[in-house]
Amino acid sequence: MHYSELGLVNTNNMLSTALKKGYAVPAFNFYNMETLQAILEASRITNSPIILAVSESALKYMTDDILIGMISGAQYKIGKIALHLDHGHSVEICKHAIDMGFSSVMFDGSALPLEKNIELSKKVTQYAHKFDVSVETELGVLHGIEDKNTKSDYSSYTNPDIVKDFVKETKTDSLAIAIGTAHGAYKRQTDSAKLRFDILQKIAQNIPHTPLVLHGASSIPNQFVSKINKFGGNIQHAKGIPTNQLRKAIMGHITKINVDSDSRLAFTSAVREQLYKNKKSFDPRDFLQIAKESITANCVNEIRTIMKSGN
Ligand code: G3H
């Protein structure tokens, strides 16, 4: 199925507008009906464009048919919603997502030798562009757990000297870069650790027209971590990217901000609190409704205070 039949758009217009106007488009990950509904509700409230991000493992979890069924039944198709494969690790999975109805794919060849990354990224853009699907690629490796298929224990910043040729060769529509963010809830070693704005600046100078993507951009709000710990959880030393650094990155050319961990924390903290407080309830809708509202409120807040992509 082509994505236009699902009322979706690719990310090209939304990102080029964001680049021109100096804000960022949020990419929020989802993996079930509740997380999808919660994110769409945030988009409706703020009138913000939204990139619905699905990792390979999330796709496996939801299954192709259920995912497409949910997307085609979603209410808020206002022409500003993209369905994006997050961290596609093979040409095949990217092609599969495009054939299913995704309007955008990320080919993540960041762990490959440069030549191989270029070769495979090119294959993905050649296929995707035939269907007007947008493509994100990656240069540089983030610290932490990228997803269940990509684990890296080191961080190698994006080399600004190679981005221009990479973009030219691959014809990628946007580029994910490594400037010190990390996936998951354990990002910075110290409170003073800063993103490498010097590297960002050089990259932006070298490819001023290419939207830049920041993965691992959750701010890990302390309220969620505290609530999880208060109601029976045990999450220690969690640290996110401070909001002011995310703002600085957006002012410095970042046009897509990826957030997954914050939504997971928003969801889990609400579930823990509800289950703890309502010991007699056993209708999952009681806590799932509150969990959805918790994600929506956090997404709305981040759209308003960090991405500034909506009202
Ligand atoms: O960057 C990766 C996302 O947070 C997805 O993670 O594979 O656990 O769904 P996941």
Ligand code: 13P
């Ligand atoms: P976080 O773990 O910081 O939410 O990053 C999510 C991400 O980069 C998804 O691609």
Ligand code: ZN
């Ligand atoms: Zn990511």
